[in-house]
Amino acid sequence: MKKTIIVFSGDLDRVMAAFIIANGAAAMGDEVTMFFTFWGLNVLRKPEKVKVKKSFLQALFGWMMPRGADRLGISKMNFGGLGARMMKIVMKQQNVTPLTELIASAREQGIKMIACTMSMDVMGIRKEELIDGLEFAGVATYLAEADEANVNLFI
Amino acid sequence: MKKTIIVFSGDLDRVMAAFIIANGAAAMGDEVTMFFTFWGLNVLRKPEKVKVKKSFLQALFGWMMPRGADRLGISKMNFGGLGARMMKIVMKQQNVTPLTELIASAREQGIKMIACTMSMDVMGIRKEELIDGLEFAGVATYLAEADEANVNLFI
Amino acid sequence: MKKTIIVFSGDLDRVMAAFIIANGAAAMGDEVTMFFTFWGLNVLRKPEKVKVKKSFLQALFGWMMPRGADRLGISKMNFGGLGARMMKIVMKQQNVTPLTELIASAREQGIKMIACTMSMDVMGIRKEELIDGLEFAGVATYLAEADEANVNLFI
Numbered sequence: 035m036k037k038t039i040i041v042f043s044g045d046l047d048r049v050m051a052a053f054i055i056a057n058g059a060a061a062m063g064d065e066v067t068m069f070f071t072f073w074g075l076n077v078l079r080k081p082e083k084v085k086v087k088k089s090f091l092q093a094l095f096g097w098m099m100p101r102g103a104d105r106l107g108i109s110k111m112n113f114g115g116l117g118a119r120m121m122k123i124v125m126k127q128q129n130v131t132p133l134t135e136l137i138a139s140a141r142e143q144g145i146k147m148i149a150c151t152m153s154m155d156v157m158g159i160r161k162e163e164l165i166d167g168l169e170f171a172g173v174a175t176y177l178a179e180a181d182e183a184n185v186n187l188f189i
Numbered sequence: 190m191k192k193t194i195i196v197f198s199g200d201l202d203r204v205m206a207a208f209i210i211a212n213g214a215a216a217m218g219d220e221v222t223m224f225f226t227f228w229g230l231n232v233l234r235k236p237e238k239v240k241v242k243k244s245f246l247q248a249l250f251g252w253m254m255p256r257g258a259d260r261l262g263i264s265k266m267n268f269g270g271l272g273a274r275m276m277k278i279v280m281k282q283q284n285v286t287p288l289t290e291l292i293a294s295a296r297e298q299g300i301k302m303i304a305c306t307m308s309m310d311v312m313g314i315r316k317e318e319l320i321d322g323l324e325f326a327g328v329a330t331y332l333a334e335a336d337e338a339n340v341n342l343f344i
Numbered sequence: 345m346k347k348t349i350i351v352f353s354g355d356l357d358r359v360m361a362a363f364i365i366a367n368g369a370a371a372m373g374d375e376v377t378m379f380f381t382f383w384g385l386n387v388l389r390k391p392e393k394v395k396v397k398k399s400f401l402q403a404l405f406g407w408m409m410p411r412g413a414d415r416l417g418i419s420k421m422n423f424g425g426l427g428a429r430m431m432k433i434v435m436k437q438q439n440v441t442p443l444t445e446l447i448a449s450a451r452e453q454g455i456k457m458i459a460c461t462m463s464m465d466v467m468g469i470r471k472e473e474l475i476d477g478l479e480f481a482g483v484a485t486y487l488a489e490a491d492e493a494n495v496n497l498f499i
Contacts, residue, residue: 058483173213328368343497
């Protein structure tokens, strides 16, 4: 049965958990919808800088927030990125699939990834700044998906 | 169908998400119950100081925690409230309904807002310190509501 | 009906919430499965140091993370453990069951506690370091449990 996950967090550890659950469910034959909102949008940003018009505050937010899955920090003991780097090294040693590959795998498995348009407006993030293969929608779409699902998580 | 949301967090960004989902669901005809616990209780505090008897530690907690929806910080990059102020400015520019109005709208739409009595005891928060229109209950009530719902989130 | 809770957080306040909900549901006759992952594994660590082989980074993680339920910090205003101590004092004054007793009660009530094996690998945590009465499994087991449940929370 369908699963939905709201990815509100932009922390590497929480986002990893979201994608591990999502990919696991898809592998077991479930439909999965991931809804990225607020800090979770950072996961979907392209790593390169994209020229778009923003207000001053939106530009500031954009500049302060990590650009893409490879630059996320961890939610505890990050120490300016050191913790995230340590965690990535240990994950590699333990053959845990890295986040960028989990995202690619999610796409290949047909997991629906929706970027929250209201959050995009607030954060000043434009479609051109996000990776390909996304859908764009708001809370009504999320609720319609959740109504069809039997597991709905907020991460 | 019914939705329940546990509002554990007292961070402006997470609480906004909770109310946007709750109001969205109510607008689509769903019954919604929000259960405020721990830091989430701060959302419900009246902005003005209310004289009530507290133990020393409870008074200290009360003094350190934000009084009401208008004073919440954001979960990341808050910088002593600067981040929250910036986010409110951007939200206003983007015509996002502010939190205080989302709360009023939740009440008008008949969303059930329950304050967790055990958390109130721990935090030393009295009914007189909270906004009107709340119900007061514990985990058994939450579980009974969740049993009737098809979407249950912990935020 | 069955409930599942993913305990991702290792913060005292969030973990307390998880166990209060879990014990409440079990008391009402529900089957409950708790799935401990990432920081949530710290909840299950034995308080004493256990000699096991670890890589340098795993040893470092193990050393930096709290050993067991009694040493967890709170998610806000922890101030190097002071906040957690204050919260425990207030909880005692208010006759709230302490976390260690909530865990014991969960075990007595037959709540299934699963430690996430992938997280154990990453964090370098061995079975010998964890308290008794646990099961060990991965995301597929979690998903199978969640499919049978009507309330699934991520904490």
